[in-house]
Amino acid sequence: MDINTIHPTDTEVELVLHGRFDAHETEAFRAEVDTEMASGHHHLRVNLAAVEFVDSSALAELVRGMKRCRELGGDLILVQPSDPVRVILELTKLMSAFEIV
């Protein structure tokens, strides 16, 4: 999986993921999230438009990131999840846990 971090503005951060987000990728994702949070960015957008599959480890990592952001007054928002990712979020009953745009 590729992770491309973009900063549309000084306060906005979007992690654009591409590929398969599974247990092999959670460490890199966590490192990216932690780096941004350490820089004071607590409002993270995670773009999932080009992610074809997320496994349970990836879902757990997204939930972890979301909870950490919210604890600090921010949020982790999912952006344009692909159709399979959206279905997986539905089946795991996580659609309502996230803000999805």
Place this chain on the structure above:
Amino acid sequence: MTDLAANNSSLDYYRRWATTPITERPRISVVIPAYNEEWRILPTIGAIATHISSLDVPWELIVADDGSTDSTAELVEELDLVNLKLLTTPTNGGKGSAVRRGVLAAQGELVLFADADQSTPIEQIESLIARIDEGDDVVVASRAAEGADVANKSLSRKVFSAGLSMIVRGIFRIPVADTQCGFKLFTAEAADLLFRRQLIDEFSFDLEVLYLAGKLDLKTSEVPVTWIDAPGSKVDAAKVAVEFLRDLAIIRWNDARGRYDGVNHPAVAITGPRVVPQR
């Protein structure tokens, strides 16, 4: 193409499949054997359901639970997907027995069995279907065929696979380099011929099925696939290697005794209930 317009997304096709019972024979049956897969089964079902639905053909999904002691069966049952059948059994009978129950319950013109870990991404089914359309009876996803892309496979599994391949091709005369990849497609006729005969309930059932395919002169081919090792694999390479060698001998012994000359299992017809306890 059905009444859903060409511009609809795979999400639209999925929603229709999830809520509208199919009324005709499935073009495809997908069988997922599952043993204690509560951590992996839902994402796998989501990926498979989204992709196969997007092919816009009638299809069914069969989860053959193998006596799981975790919440795998409950999670699947709660999904309430109208074209999903859950087969349950009170005891753990082995992967081969779970696949057999699922395949013999399948009603599709084509029957795919796919492992619950989504190691072989479901998007690759089209390349297997293309081979069936060209006249093959059995098409095997292969991590060893030229052009395959294998990611994150451990050294022990690489050594194990290479050893198996050498034994299978050199000694057993099965012309398939990768007998164990959990992604195989059969015509309904081939599936019936093979799975009503095969006897092995454990890991080596793939090998037995391919041996029988050769014995029955079924046209079998391999398709290179992308394969990503899924963490948490239940395969113990050393233990399985011993079982594999034992099962090689059992298969030859069964054949010599004529145990594959006729069917060993009855056909199973399931048309009604979505949850079918089997013993």
